[in-house]
Amino acid sequence: MILFLLKGLLRDRSRSLFPLLTVFLGVALTVVLHSWLNGSITSLITSTAHFNTGHLRVMTRAYAKEANQVPNDLALLGIDTLITELRREYPDLLWTPRIKFGGLLDVPDEKGETRAQIPVSGLGIDLFSGNTPEPRILNIRDAIVRGRAPLRRGEMVIGDEGAQKLHLEPGDTATLISSTMNGSMSITNFVVVGTVRFGIVAMDKGTVIADLADVQRALDMENGAGEILGFSRDDLYHEERTNAVAAGFNARHSVPAPDTLSRRSSFAPVMGTFRTESGLSDYLDLAGLYSGIMIGIFVLAMSVVLWNAGLTGSLRRYGEIGIRLAVGENRRHIYLALLVESLMIGFAGSLLGTAFGLAVAWYGQVRGLDSGTIMKGATLMLPTVIRAQITPFTYVIGFIPGMLATFFGTAVSGIGIFKRQTSQLFKELE
Amino acid sequence: MIRPFVLLLCLPLASMMQGPSGDEILMRVDKNMFSEQKIVESRMIIHGQRDTRTVESKSWQRGTNESYTEFLAPAREKGTKMLKLKDMLWEYSASTDRTIMISGHMLRQSVMGSDLSYEDMMEDPHLPNIYSATISSSEVIEGRECWVLDLKAKKEDIAYDHRQAWVDKERYLVLKENLYARSGKLLKTVDVREAMHVHNHWLAKSIIYRDVLKEGDGTEFHIDNITLDAEIPDYLFSKASLRR
Numbered sequence: 001m002i003l004f005l006l007k008g009l010l011r012d013r014s015r016s017l018f019p020l021l022t023v024f025l026g027v028a029l030t031v032v033l034h035s036w037l038n039g040s041i042t043s044l045i046t047s048t049a050h051f052n053t054g055h056l057r058v059m060t061r062a063y064a065k066e067a068n069q070v071p072n073d074l075a076l077l078g079i080d081t082l083i084t085e086l087r088r089e090y091p092d093l094l095w096t097p098r099i100k101f102g103g104l105l106d107v108p109d110e111k112g113e114t115r116a117q118i119p120v121s122g123l124g125i126d127l128f129s130g131n132t133p134e135p136r137i138l139n140i141r142d143a144i145v146r147g148r149a150p151l152r153r154g155e156m157v158i159g160d161e162g163a164q165k166l167h168l169e170p171g172d173t174a175t176l177i178s179s180t181m182n183g184s185m186s187i188t189n190f191v192v193v194g195t196v197r198f199g200i201v202a203m204d205k206g207t208v209i210a211d212l213a214d215v216q217r218a219l220d221m222e223n224g225a226g227e228i229l230g231f232s233r234d235d236l237y238h239e240e241r242t243n244a245v246a247a248g249f250n251a252r253h254s255v256p257a258p259d260t261l262s263r264r265s266s267f268a269p270v271m272g273t274f275r276t277e278s279g280l281s282d283y284l285d286l287a288g289l290y291s292g293i294m295i296g297i298f299v300l301a302m303s304v305v306l307w308n309a310g311l312t313g314s315l316r317r318y319g320e321i322g323i324r325l326a327v328g329e330n331r332r333h334i335y336l337a338l339l340v341e342s343l344m345i346g347f348a349g350s351l352l353g354t355a356f357g358l359a360v361a362w363y364g365q366v367r368g369l370d371s372g373t374i375m376k377g378a379t380l381m382l383p384t385v386i387r388a389q390i391t392p393f394t395y396v397i398g399f400i401p402g403m404l405a406t407f408f409g410t411a412v413s414g415i416g417i418f419k420r421q422t423s424q425l426f427k428e429l430e
Numbered sequence: 431m432i433r434p435f436v437l438l439l440c441l442p443l444a445s446m447m448q449g450p451s452g453d454e455i456l457m458r459v460d461k462n463m464f465s466e467q468k469i470v471e472s473r474m475i476i477h478g479q480r481d482t483r484t485v486e487s488k489s490w491q492r493g494t495n496e497s498y499t500e501f502l503a504p505a506r507e508k509g510t511k512m513l514k515l516k517d518m519l520w521e522y523s524a525s526t527d528r529t530i531m532i533s534g535h536m537l538r539q540s541v542m543g544s545d546l547s548y549e550d551m552m553e554d555p556h557l558p559n560i561y562s563a564t565i566s567s568s569e570v571i572e573g574r575e576c577w578v579l580d581l582k583a584k585k586e587d588i589a590y591d592h593r594q595a596w597v598d599k600e601r602y603l604v605l606k607e608n609l610y611a612r613s614g615k616l617l618k619t620v621d622v623r624e625a626m627h628v629h630n631h632w633l634a635k636s637i638i639y640r641d642v643l644k645e646g647d648g649t650e651f652h653i654d655n656i657t658l659d660a661e662i663p664d665y666l667f668s669k670a671s672l673r674r
Contacts, residue, residue, distance in 0.1 A: 073479065104536075112528060175528050177536075182478060183543030184507065187523035187530060220506065267480070 016345055023349025023406055024356070026302035027398035030295065031357025032388070034397045036364060037291040039389035044280070045237055047200055050137050051123075053277040054229025055237050056093065056245060058082065061255075062266035063226060067277070070100045070226060072181045074266070077224045082269060086228065090245055093232060094133045097225035099124035099215045103178030103186075105158070105208060107166050116166045120158070120206040122176070124215025124225075128153075137231060140196065140209070146170055147194030156210035159203060160195040168192050176208065180220035188218035199385050230271075237274050246271040295397065302405055321417055335414050342410035343403065350402030357398055364388030452563030452579050455597055460558050462602040462631055467492050467662050471655040476544045477647035485542045490660075494555050496667040507542060511672045512551075519552055522672035529672050545618065545641040545649040549589045557581065560588055563595075571606055575599045590617065601625065601632035616642050623650075629658045 049055055059067060062074040076082065079097050086095040101122045109115040126132040127150055135141060140149045145160045147170025156176075158168065168174060170193055178186045190210060197204050216222055230245070232238055255265040275281045324334055368385035450458070474485040486503040497514040501507040509524030519532040532539075537549045554560050561581035569576050581593035591612035596605050607620040624636035633656065640648035665671055 077480075106528070106530065108528060114531065175526055175530070177530060179539065180543065182476075182483060183540040185521060185530075185532075185536075185539060185542075187521070187526050187528055189526045189528070 016341075019342075019345045019406060020349045020352075022302075022305055023346055023402045024353040026305065026405075027350045027353025027402040028357040028360070030302065030398035030401065031354055031394055032360050032364075034291075034295055035357075035361035035388040035390055035394050036386075037287075037294070038391060038394070039365065039387045041284070041287050041291070042389050043386055045274070045278075045284070046235070047198075048278050048280060049231070049237065049274055050139075051198070051200065051203060053272075053274050054096075054227075055232050055242050055274050056230030056271055057273075057277045058086070058228040058230070058249070058269050058271045059226065060267045061270045064270050064272065067227075070102060072099065072101060072179070072219060072221065072226055073183060075099070075181055075221060075224045075226045076228065076269060077221075077267075079223055079225045079228060083228060086230065086249075089249075090230070092241075093230045093245065094137075095228055095230050096126055096132065096134055096137070097212060097228045099212060099219065099221065099224075099226045101178050101215065101219060101226075103176055105162070105166065105206070106175040106177055107168060107172070108175065118162055118165055118206055120162065120176075120208045122178070122208040122210065122215065124210055124212045124219075127211040128213075133231065137235075138198075138209070143196040143198050145195045145197050147192075150193055150209075150211060153211060153214055154189075154191055155193045156190040156208050156214075157194040157196045158192050158209075159205055159207040160197045161204050162206040162208075163192070163195040168195075170194055176218060178219060180218075181224065182220060184220070186218050186220070188214075190214070239273070239275065242273045242275075246273050302401060305405075308409070325417075331417050335417050338410050338414045338417075339407065342406045346403040346406035349406070350399040353402060354395065354399050358390060358394065361388040361390050361394060365390055452565045452577075453558065455565070455577055455579060455602070456558045456561065456563040456581070458602045459595075459597055459604060460556055463633065464556065465629070465631060465658040467658075467660055469655075469657045469660045469662065470653055473650075473652045473654060474542065474544050474546075475650040475652070476542070477649070478543065479645045483543065485544070490662045490666055492662055492667065497551075498666045498671065501542070513667070513669065513672055514551065515667060517552065519548060520669060520672065527673065529669060540641075540644075545639040545644060545646070546651075547589075547641075553589060560584055561593065566594075568599075569596060571596050571598075574601075574605060576605060598625075598632070603632040603634065618642060626653070626656075628656055631658065 058076070060074050060076055063071055063076070066074070076097075083095055083097060086093075099122075101124065103120055103122065104117050105120045106117045107115045125134045125138065127134060135149070140157070144157070146163070147157070150156060156174075158166075158174075163169075166174070172192050173189055174192050176186070176188045176190055178188075180186045190208075196207075196209070198207075212225065216224060230242075232241070249269075249271040253269050253271075255268050275284065321334055325331065365388045368387035468491050470489045470491070472487055472489070474487070476483045476485065483504065485501060485507060487499050487501045489497060489499040491497045495514075495516045497512075499512040501510040501512075511522040511524075513520045513522070519537070520529050521532055522529045532548050537552060538547055540547055541551065557563075560583060562584055563579045563581050565577050566580045567578045569578055576596040576598055579593075579595045579597055581595055583591045590609040592610040592614070594608040594610075596607070597603070598605055603622070603625055604620075605622045605625075607618075608616055609618040609620070611617050619640045619642060621638045621640075622634040622636070623638060624634070626633055626635040633653070635653050637651045638648050639651060
């Protein structure tokens with residue numbers, strides 16, 4: 001019977017082409033939309049975690065309160081001990097210290113006078129120790145535009161836009177003017193060995209990156225760091241795991257009630273998760289909710305269209321069904337045949353739509369969409385190239401609604417078969 | 431006929447009995463504190479949130495527009511020099527051999543992490559030039575009779591729009607000051623802990639500065655040695671001297 005119905009669908013295109021096209025387009029659009037939304041949210045999470053908060057972040061309590069202002073006077077000290085503890089207690093995570101700082105990058109002329117100067121935001125990261133995950137996390141080598149990554153102490157890389165403003169070439173010396181953790185003015189020379197572009201507007205304007213030890217020396221922060229970041233080894237944000245790690249760490253380093261207001265307790269370490277530290281908690285909730293609503297509305301609209309297609313199909317086939325009833329075909333049999341046909345159309349349309357949607361999404365995942373021009377001046381840690389992301393869910397997000405919508409559309413419209421009176425059939429068909 | 435003359439004679443006497451005005455007191459404070467050339471060796475003991483640091487320096491000052499300071503300790507700051515010429519300020523870093531002009535928002539930064547800012551150093555030390563004063567009351571500070579002066583900035587671009595100053599009635603030395611922003615917010619307090627008498631001038635020997643917007647227990651400023659009207663060579667007040 002299935003083969004018979006399939007032949008019927010193939011031979012009578014007017015019966016299958018429109019529903020098939022509708023399912024195909026709806027499913028393809030759902031797949032593409034889902035993968036783009038997914039990709040942009042994941043890009044935001046990944047870049048914010050890599051460049052800003054990690055999946056977990058350890059700071060002093062005082063630093064945590066003003067973390068946006070990067071108060072290095074409140075930084076962690078004695079970080080070697082703390083990192084050893086973190087690596088021992090949570091070996092499934094990668095732990096790395098960082099110092100963020102602000103300042104001016106000053107380029108001297110031949111007389112040593114200021115030739116050019118720009119404000120910079122800097123990162124001191126572990127570049128040289130044997131097991132450092134930083135070059136991989138920040139992907140520095142791939143971000144190099146000119147020159148190379150730092151290989152020795154006293155070297156730094158700078159955002160390519162900033163380098164162009166300062167007319168800096170790899171090999172030039174620049175002076176970093178900043179504040180030590182004691183509040184003194186810090187003046188330190190670095191050799192700029194390369195320029196970088198991360199594809200994140202906020203990073204590419206005026207970021208400088210140097211080795212942690214150099215920044216510690218410049219800012220008088222011996223064995224200190226503003227933050228220790230934790231990353232999961234698969235680079236994905238596992239909310240339950242990070243929550244559990246943060247809760248365990250904070251319980252172990254909790255300050256007894258009478259001491260909570262003491263100055264010493266302000267420098268006790270505290271751990272925050274990506275969700276709390278990134279300031280994106282509400283955004284992520286909203287983004288998840290909105291993408292769910294958008295996909296839901298889209299699927300619903302597609303279902304209505306397909307249902308309507310089923311209705312029109314049934315109406316168009318009003319005469320055919322009447323003849324089939326008149327020649328004695330069972331109502332249930334006709335209804336079942338229509339349902340099987342709808343499943344076939346739904347399956348074929350969903351399969352083709354998913355395949356086409358995945359192909360577009362794959363292209364978007366590999367090439368991305370460059371939104372650099374519309375993101376000028378943006379301070380979000382959002383990459384300028386937004387890419388789609390295909391997840392296992394992308395494979396079924398369009399397929400199942402595509403199948404179900406045609407099925408339910410036909411199921412509802414097909415009920416009319418049971419309302420037809422055999423005695424009235426010839427009159428209806430006249 | 432005689433009565434009007436008596437009245438006229440009595441008027442100046444009455445004003446003398448009233449005592450000096452706020453502006454007159456400020457002039458006398460300025461006269462007491464100011465000397466044309468001086469060399470000062472000092473220590474700043476900075477009580478930060480986590481530790482206490484001592485910064486030693488030697489300054490050569492000529493008039494109000496020229497000042498040259500060399501930091502002597504701690505080791506990290508040794509060799510750092512600062513030069514003020516009129517309204518310009520440079521800092522020289524020995525470790526990088528760079529001379530950086532301090533301007534704009536950098537002037538608001540703390541000097542060596544203390545409770546003093548570069549802006550404080552750039553302020554015209556002649557208070558009558560930038561403030562008008564009125565007497566608000568009299569108080570006793572550390573056993574010394576003081577006038578309490580309200581100082582209001584004459585110009586708009588002054589770091590502290592309003593000051594309260596407690597002036598020793600006998601020595602014309604400011605013993606305490608509260609420095610306010612234009613909004614009325616208290617920014618800094620200054621307390622003189624010890625005074626010294628040098629060449630007919632009463633000067634503060636030990637002062638505590640507190641930036642109330644900063645955590646920490648303030649900065650003690652101690653003058654260890656001061657030479658007034660000293661001979662200072664001209665070359666010291668040039669940018670070339672920073673790299674010497």
